Amino acid sequence: MEITQATIVDFLKNQKKPVYLKQILKAFNLDKKEDKKLVRRLLRKLQKNKIVLYKNGGYILKREIQEKENLIKGKVEAHESGFGFLIREDGEPDLFIPPIEMRYLFDGDIVLAEEKIYRGKKEAKIVKVLERRVKTAVGKLKQEGNRYFVYLLDFVIPHKIYVDKKEAKKYELDNYVVVEILRYPEPKVEAKGRIIKDLGKVKNTQTVAEIVARKYDLPLTHSPEALKEAEKLPSVVKITKNRKDLTKQICFTIDPESARDHDDAVAIEKEGDKYRLYVHIADVSHYVKEGSAIDKEAFQRGNTYYLPERALHMLPERLASQLCSLKPREKRYAFTCEMLIDKKGNVVEYDIYESVIESKAKLTYDQALGIIFGQPELEKAFPYLVKPLKHMKELAEILMKAKEKRGSIDFDMPESQILFDQYGNPYDVVPYERHLAHRIIEEFMIIANETVAKHMEKNGYPFIYRVHEKPKLEKVMAFVDLMAGLGYKVEYPKKDVDSKFIQKIIEMAVGTPEESLVRFLALRTMKQARYSPENIGHFGLASECYTHFTSPIRRYADVWVHRLLKKAIKKKFTKKDMEELPKKLDIIAKQCSERERVADDAERDALDILKLRILKDKVGEKFEGIITGAMAFGLFIEIERYIIEGLVPIDSLPGKFKYDEKNHQLIGDKMKFRLGDKVLVEIVKVDEDTKRIDLKLVEKL
Structure with a gap:
């Protein structure tokens, strides 16, 4: 019988276990050298979409794997101590990945794994890497004997990538370089790559942006097609019969001092004991049409990525910072949610419509707070905003009280910001203070999001909700x-x-x-909040119905929320839309949820790298901290001044300690350490390249 891809597939259909090359040759009575080459070639082709190369070289049909082998799909989460966890796609508890398995994996890889029991505990045995998270990365060029390697930076599991000697000699040793990974590490196979960019010897802010962008495969530029489309968009704003003319209204933006794009503007009027609140959102969907090059790119990005001193915008700069941004004293297209809210925080009337607005001022959060509390110089500079801001304070306090009453959870975690010198180098970390002005805008955006979501649910239209499931x-x-x-x-x-x-x-x-x-x-x-076409409520906000409507410049989900709202208010939903949109929205929701996770990880990583750079000059200094983790090998301490973790190894603690896993503590003869204990620690060593801080315990406070 002639052997083809089809005959191999038919043969594998009847096999309950992975089949090896020798078994395939024997089954087809093949023993010639050229037959073996042919079968290998056919198997390579089939690996693209039909079969999986299983452990130790066996083959099994892709669709058979999960059915017959009951394998688990999930994402790898690496831990700095060398092990990892498999975050299961099915939502079941995470599985431990031992260090021997992690040697061939990157943080974020998508894998198939078996569940194994080792010494009475469940572990993940990796069967197949389905998707590699890292395509290009930043590392240091090193020489070992007569061979050259790029040691990757900012990866909790250290990897080194072999590069060709001839190519490596073009660059200086110890330079930071960008390497493209051509072959990934496997048992008995070393990783291989090629250098595509030289970043020099100094790890500056630009290098950090490159490190993080390459690690998470973030887009550094927009396509020529998207840029060309953006340039062709008209800059003139016209007032038409389909839009409310609100250009005379006193509305304004409140944003961080560093903000370059302004998604939202607000306005308020007091009507007896009620408040008429206007939330104006940049009308991005007016410019970004479904299926355009800009739209396709925005879908792939999912959101804007904010790295230190650099933003990788979801939309081309002309849209993000110019046409869509609600700049002061410039007419802009907006999408408005107008709400009449009573003294209990209930929306008693609302209207959602397209508008043209003209922001009357661009305030920072601190300026808004200053006006609310009567700073004379600010009141003099913005006399027309004094009364509106007082009303906004009153309404925000009503909304906060109502939200608290229904059970909304305040996860107000401490945040920090990096201070940079005139050359863009980080020199200090300071707390990022959130105050009343932040809460005002936060409350107004939440009530607008809820109002929009309730409108769509009430009318039964296909929609994208922001959902947050109950914890297990x-x-x-x-x-x-x-x-x-x-x-x-x-x-x-x-x-x-x-x-x-x-x-x-x-x-x-x-x-x-x-x-x-x-x-x-x-x-x-908690479970992580996500986007979904199915409304299951938002546990954290204690909200029955919620969406994201307020940030279309930086979130793709919001762009689609606007498109769907426009269809609804113009009564343009067709029977075809009602049948086909739910499936399409499910794809969009999953993509936006996934890219949001990537953005969170990337932004956190970038901050940590810069904090480490600052802490390198603090070796020998003492800081107060809190125990955030107790493990068999030591204590994780968060240095409160910098909101970053370091490790006190167990063998550096005074005396002998036992690990109490159940209660998350280390118990010694004379003292014990548990989560939440305050301690004084000394910084012993800071390794920027491996992102590790070694600490020494000075005393328990």
Whole structure:
């Protein structure tokens, strides 16, 4: 019988286990050298879409894997101590990945794995890497004997990539370079790549942006097609019969001082004991048409990525910072959600429509706060904003009270910002203070998002919701256990958990030294919020119906929310739309959720790299910290001044200690260390390249 791709597939259909090359040759009575070459070639072709090269060289049909082998699909999450976790796609508890498996994996890889039991504990045995997260990366060029390698930076699992000697000699040793990975590490196979860019010897802010962008495969430029489309868009704003002319209204933006694009402007009018609130959002969908080059690129990006001193915009600069940005004293197309809100925080009337606005001022958060609390120089500079801002303060406080009453959880985690000198080099980390002005805008955006979502749900139109599922009961139980370990008396939930249960636990810790740790532990108990065409509510906000409507310049989901809203208010939904859109929106929702995770990871990584650079000059200095993790090998301490973790190895602690896994603590003869304990530590070593901070315990506070 002639052997072809089809006959191999038919043969594999009847096999319950992975089949090896020798077995295939024997089954088809093939023993010639050229037959073996032919079969190898056919198997290589089939690996593209039909079969998987299984462990130790066996082959199995792709669609058969999960059915017959019950394999688990998930994402790799690497830990700096050399092991990792498999974050399962099916939502089941994470699986431990031992260090021997992690040697061939990158953080973020998508894999198939078997569940194994080792020494009584569940582990993941990696069967196949389905998708590699890292395509290009930044590293240091090193020489070992007569061979050259690029040692990758900012990866918790260290990797080195072999590069050709002739090519490597074009660059100086110890230079930071960008390497494209051509072959990934496997057992008995070293990784191989080629250098595509030289970044020099100094790890500056630009290098950090390159490191993070390459690590997460972020787009550094827009396509020529998208840029060309953006340039052709008209800059003239026309007032038409389809849009409300609100150019005379006193509306304004409130943003961070560094903001370059302005998604939203707000206006308010007091009507008796009610407030008429206007939330104007940049009308991005007026410019970005479905299927255009800009639209396709925005879908792939999912959102804007904010790196230190650099933003990788979802939209071309002409749109993000010019045409769509609600700049002061310039007419702009907007999408408006107008709401009449009573003194209990209920929306009693609303209207959603296209408009033309003209922002009367561009305030920073600090300026807005100054006007609210009567700073004379600011009141003099913006006399027409004094009354509106006082009303906004009143309304925001009403909305906050209503939100708290229904059980909304405040995950107000401490944030930090990096200070840069005139050359763009980081020199200090300071707390990023969120105050009343931040809360005003936050509350107004939340009420607008809810109003829009409720309108679409009430009318039964296809839509993209922002959803947040209830946490699993076992995770809540584990959180209660941790709280008990911190000395809090919390009753276990009887059966179901509502947001008020979590809210009350956090309130117990407000004002205590471990407040930020408790907020972090509560956040870790939660599932991640995501986008979905199905409304299942938002647990964290205690909201029955929620969406993202307010940031279309930087979030692709919001662009589609606008498109769907426009269809709704213009009554343009067709029968075909009602049938086909849900499936399309599911794809968009999943893409936006995935890219949001990437953005969060990338932005956090970039901040950590710059913090490490600053801390390199602090070796030998002492800082207060809080224990955020207790493991068999040591204590993780968050340095409170810089909001970054370091490790105190267990063998550096005074005396002998045992690890109490259940209660997350280390117990010694004379003292014990548990989560939430305050300590004084000394910085012993900072390694920028491996992102590791070694600490020494000075005393327990």
